Amino acid sequence: MHQQSVPISRLQKEYRLKPLEFLSPQKERIVSRYPESTDYNSNNNGKYQTNLSLPTLPPLKKMSKIEQTVSIYKGKAARLPSIQFTGSQQQLQRKKQISEIDGMRKSITPEKRMGMRNSIIFAMKTKAGCQPNKATKINQDAAIVCPKNVESIGFKLFGVCDGHGLNGHIVSNQIKQQLPKHLSRLLKDGENIENQIQKAFTITNRELWNSEIDTNLSGSTTISLLINKDHIYSANVGDSRAIMCRFDNGWKVVPLSRDHKPDDPEEKQKILEAGGRVEQQKDLQGNPIGPFRVWLSYIQAPGLAMTRSLGDKVGAQAGVTAEPEIKQYTITEQDHFIVVASDGVWEYLSNEEVMNIVVPYLEKDNPDQAADNLIIEATQAWRRNSLARDDITCIVIFLQK
Numbered sequence: 001m002h003q004q005s006v007p008i009s010r011l012q013k014e015y016r017l018k019p020l021e022f023l024s025p026q027k028e029r030i031v032s033r034y035p036e037s038t039d040y041n042s043n044n045n046g047k048y049q050t051n052l053s054l055p056t057l058p059p060l061k062k063m064s065k066i067e068q069t070v071s072i073y074k075g076k077a078a079r080l081p082s083i084q085f086t087g088s089q090q091q092l093q094r095k096k097q098i099s100e101i102d103g104m105r106k107s108i109t110p111e112k113r114m115g116m117r118n119s120i121i122f123a124m125k126t127k128a129g130c131q132p133n134k135a136t137k138i139n140q141d142a143a144i145v146c147p148k149n150v151e152s153i154g155f156k157l158f159g160v161c162d163g164h165g166l167n168g169h170i171v172s173n174q175i176k177q178q179l180p181k182h183l184s185r186l187l188k189d190g191e192n193i194e195n196q197i198q199k200a201f202t203i204t205n206r207e208l209w210n211s212e213i214d215t216n217l218s219g220s221t222t223i224s225l226l227i228n229k230d231h232i233y234s235a236n237v238g239d240s241r242a243i244m245c246r247f248d249n250g251w252k253v254v255p256l257s258r259d260h261k262p263d264d265p266e267e268k269q270k271i272l273e274a275g276g277r278v279e280q281q282k283d284l285q286g287n288p289i290g291p292f293r294v295w296l297s298y299i300q301a302p303g304l305a306m307t308r309s310l311g312d313k314v315g316a317q318a319g320v321t322a323e324p325e326i327k328q329y330t331i332t333e334q335d336h337f338i339v340v341a342s343d344g345v346w347e348y349l350s351n352e353e354v355m356n357i358v359v360p361y362l363e364k365d366n367p368d369q370a371a372d373n374l375i376i377e378a379t380q381a382w383r384r385n386s387l388a389r390d391d392i393t394c395i396v397i398f399l400q401k
Helices: 008-015 024-033 065-073 087-094 168-187 193-210 265-273 313-317 351-361 367-385
Strands: 098-101 104-110 119-127 141-145 156-164 219-228 231-237 241-247 251-255 277-282 288-296 299-304 325-330 335-341 392-400
Touching: 119 141, 119 367, 141 168, 141 392, 156 168, 156 335, 156 392, 168 193, 168 219, 193 219, 193 231, 193 325, 219 241, 219 335, 231 241, 241 351, 251 351, 265 277, 288 313, 299 313, 335 351, 335 367, 351 367, 367 392
Parallel strands: none
Antiparallel strands: 098 104, 104 119, 119 392, 141 156, 156 219, 219 231, 231 325, 241 251, 241 335, 277 288, 288 299, 335 392
């Protein structure tokens, strides 16, 4: 059966209810909250125009007049649904600021640690080279930029691999994938860090030799920096390079690696002891041209412009080795940034010139623009000195206080 309707006047008498009053107090509250509303005429004694527009609210539960009266009398107010972020929105807020535009990668990775700096900001940029006829070529450089499997155990790894030969790009990318994997596994053992770096390079090179990749005349240099708190472990194979820039009564360069060139006395001696040759190429008239290269004693091969490389099976017969030169450094309060780059940067730019290119962007905390400008300056240097251009890759790391 349906309930009989009861007059509101009777309910007021029985339950001692007060009638609702939607008068000026509520209007004044609305006015102060939404003064920008065009529907309110402030010059008309606070009266509203006919087309009042307020923000749209979620629908409320329908209540009868009696329920409304009782609810207001008891001091209850209907609650509006709370706004909740979806899972994707929460992930978006926590996501790192990563952008990849035209071969450029920027990443900001906060790091809480006991050292003098609690974060580093870095950026990477790479650009493919070109042939003398300006035809583009495959970019054989590969950059190692703070892989997560190494970062998860408390280290940061940066590196540049510069491939050469027909399969150079395959070799450099193989190193990019495998070296961090072996490092993260070996560093968990907690033994001597230098020994573990040495093992990681040896295993990576052995895998290259045993893989289906033809590495007879193909290989790659590798410069890597393993950073743990305020300690840097530099491991270098070949002629890519890393420098650290320090401000101590003026800007100074601290080399973090040594180029392994055939004309270096120490490196040349190793090649000769292994039975190889170190000579320049010769033109049709027999005049020496170009840089010094590594050759087998009995044939004009492989002609490498470095004495250390991963892969390069033929070069190994002439004394070319994949053994990294490992050095340790301590980051001081005067050290501000690091540059890691392939020889496409260092071919026509000195350490000091590279430092001066990056310094203006340090105060702006903008390694992205620093890396971009470094690529531009290196490209212009190649244009001034050569018809061809090598692949150019750089990583700029700002050591923030």
